[in-house]
Amino acid sequence: MTKLLEVNDLKTHFFTDNGIIPSVDGVSFSINKGQTTAIVGESGCGKSVTSYSIMRLLDSPGKIVSGQVLFEGQDLTKVKEKHMRSIRGNDISMIFQDPLSSLNPVIKIGKQLSETLILHQGLSKGKAKLQSIQMLTKVGIPRAEQVYKSYPHELSGGMRQRVMIAMSLSCNPKLLIADEPTTALDVTIQAQILRLMKNLSSDFQTSILLITHDLGVVAELADRVIVMYAGQVVEETDVYTLFSEPKHPYTKGLLSSTPKLNEDEEDLESIQGNVPSPSNKPSGCYFHPRCPVAKDICRKDMPALKDFSNSSKVRCWLYEEAGEDMTHAGNY
Ligand code: SF4
Numbered sequence: 326m327t328k329l330l331e332v333n334d335l336k337t338h339f340f341t342d343n344g345i346i347p348s349v350d351g352v353s354f355s356i357n358k359g360q361t362t363a364i365v366g367e368s369g370c371g372k373s374v375t376s377y378s379i380m381r382l383l384d385s386p387g388k389i390v391s392g393q394v395l396f397e398g399q400d401l402t403k404v405k406e407k408h409m410r411s412i413r414g415n416d417i418s419m420i421f422q423d424p425l426s427s428l429n430p431v432i433k434i435g436k437q438l439s440e441t442l443i444l445h446q447g448l449s450k451g452k453a454k455l456q457s458i459q460m461l462t463k464v465g466i467p468r469a470e471q472v473y474k475s476y477p478h479e480l481s482g483g484m485r486q487r488v489m490i491a492m493s494l495s496c497n498p499k500l501l502i503a504d505e506p507t508t509a510l511d512v513t514i515q516a517q518i519l520r521l522m523k524n525l526s527s528d529f530q531t532s533i534l535l536i537t538h539d540l541g542v543v544a545e546l547a548d549r550v551i552v553m554y555a556g557q558v559v560e561e562t563d564v565y566t567l568f569s570e571p572k573h574p575y576t577k578g579l580l581s582s583t584p585k586l587n588e589d590e591e592d593l594e595s596i597q598g599n600v601p602s603p604s605n606k607p608s609g610c611y612f613h614p615r616c617p618v619a620k621d622i623c624r625k626d627m628p629a630l631k632d633f634s635n636s637s638k639v640r641c642w643l644y645e646e647a648g649e650d651m652t653h654a655g656n657y
């Protein structure tokens with residue numbers, strides 16, 4: 326498979342009055358063409374900061390301090406801002422949790438949509454209108470002509486998210502970054518939006534980087550999964566292996582705190598404790614204060630992210646000298 330995006334040892338820090346906060350702490354992963362890759366983890370683990378770093382949309386005092394973001398071989402951390410703007414308009418687009426914050430409230434939907442097409446694809450006004458209405462129809466909006474003439478606040482949350490998806494796909498991006506795209510929506514609408522994204526990604530051959538804390542969403546949409554904890558990747562694998570044979574104790578904790586079908590919310594175990602503050606991480610493995618199987622070495626030394634098999638990586642002392650024959654190591 327061809328790599329579309331390759332992130333190498335990315336470090337993003339926030340330079341605050343109270344000191345340097347290492348939010349993204351040496352993250353590496355890659356995304357293949359046409360694949361949907363999810364980044365999961367609790368909030369505060371650096372998922373969003375990773376995606377903002379890729380897009381170079383970090384606000385001060387956040388700054389990429391080292392590492393590479395190779396998009397089709399080109400290091401996005403090094404390109405000029407003007408070029409980056411064209412990449413954001415044409416090759417990589419982003420949808421957020423709350424479409425209201427990214428849609429302009431005083432401009433009608435149609436105008437926002439067609440202006441993107443006029444700007445980035447050089448379409449005439451008439452053609453842009455036609456294509457906008459087609460896009461709105463494609464994302465499952467009934468009476469698209471009417472929605473074209475509406476203001477964002479006149480639409481429901483689910484409709485607004487559809488509009489955002491139409492907007493982000495209107496330039497036919499190679500990569501779509503979706504940060505908690507369905508978190509604000511109710512369950513039924515959530516499922517519809519996820520199905521829509523899935524269909525669109527196969528129709529348009531768009532790769533998706535999905536940022537979510539919701540493993541249900543991961544199961545629905547992802548091919549590959551990256552588990553982040555305290556600014557690091559702790560496990561990377563395919564979606565099937567994630568659910569059938571999770572390796573890292575944090576991944577196992579996330580899975581046992583996710584409701585399964587026919588299971589009462591009350592039966593769920595949550596992971597004890599909290600994600601450490603990025604400015605005050607523990608020694609050794611960052612997860613050790615919460616880990617039910619921590620050993621002495623875990624408190625002292627940080628394990629490396631190592632290949633577990635051809636397609637899986639894990640950062641945990643339990644698997645350090647492991648390899649394939651140590652699958653049992655994580656059973657407890
Ligand atoms: Fe738990 Fe140790 Fe593995 Fe960290 S390295 S997850 S503390 S077993």
Ligand code: MG
Nearest residue numbers: 368372373504
């Ligand atoms: Mg976030």
